[in-house]
Amino acid sequence: MxxxxxxxxxxxxxxxxxxxxxxxxxxxxxxxxxxxxxxxxxxxxxxxxxxxxxxxxxxxxxxxxxxxxxxxxxxxxxxxxxxxxxxxxxxxxxxxxxxxxxxxxGPVSFAVEGELPGGEDCRVEIEAEGLAGIRLAEVLKLALSRSELERLVEARDVACVDGSDVLKAKLRPHWTVVVRARS
Structure with a gap:
């Protein structure tokens, strides 16, 4: 992977x-x-x-x-x-x-550096020092629309390694998300 x-x-x-x-x-x-x-x-x-x-x-x-x-x-x-x-x-x-x-x-403006997941299963290691309180879904929405993210989470194609709810979880300094290749 x-x-x-x-x-x-x-x-x-x-x-x-x-x-x-x-x-x-x-x-x-x-x-x-x-x-x-x-x-x-x-x-x-x-x-x-x-x-x-x-x-x-x-x-x-x-x-x-x-x-x-x-x-x-x-x-x-x-x-x-x-x-x-x-x-x-x-x-x-x-x-x-x-x-x-x-x-x-107030709301935090942020940018994400790194490549987007490709056509194979991957682990996305997210580093976010000092940004506690921002929803993980807000970061993932930079690569996907909200509805597409919801669909992928429901199909278990996007999931947190620790089992947290991707749509409700708040950022921590280090996160790992698994993204399965879309067929």
Whole structure:
């Protein structure tokens, strides 16, 4: 059986959805990709800065609060201070971080790198770091229509190796899906 590798990556930072104090309603906040770093004595605070898409007001999403700078690590601290775009994206994708700050992650735009299954049975190894919460079916729909995917799952031509329901399962960092050749 042939093995195909797919890498799923976010193409941009998703919006954070939360109440906007200025708008007076729930709003989409876009990440600026910039951090605010503040140190008092030996304690450190770091926020990822967001702007309301409707009114432009600023919201600071707490990434690190009142921690000793040594516990953050020098390399990571430099990345915060340099507004590292990969670190900003990693923080914006962290649904747990947003939840702790009273927000939820909006839809994630993503791209899949890898070849499509051909005319023989294959295993599709899917790597998707940091994209928890996206449905596996959304990734598979890039190669198939929703109705075709449903038909193939029902016929057991597309299945998760661990027995999870392909149509309901959420992405994990590593997935394996078996795709049987269509006759």
């Amino acid at each position: 042939q093995t195909i590798h797919w890498r799923v990556e976010a193409t941009s930072a998703p919006a954070a959805v939360r109440p906007c104090d200025a708008c007076g309603a729930e709003a989409r906040f876009e990440s600026t990709g910039r951090f605010r770093v503040n140190a008092q004595k030996k304690r450190l605070d770091v926020w990822l800065i967001y702007r309301c898409a409707a009114c432009g007001s600023v919201w600071n999403c707490a990434v690190i609060g009142r921690r000793r700078s040594e516990s953050v690590g020098r390399e990571r601290l430099v990345r915060f201070m340099d507004n590292d775009p990969d670190l900003a994206l990693e923080c914006a994708l962290d649904a747990g971080l947003l939840k702790r700050n009273g927000a939820r992650r």
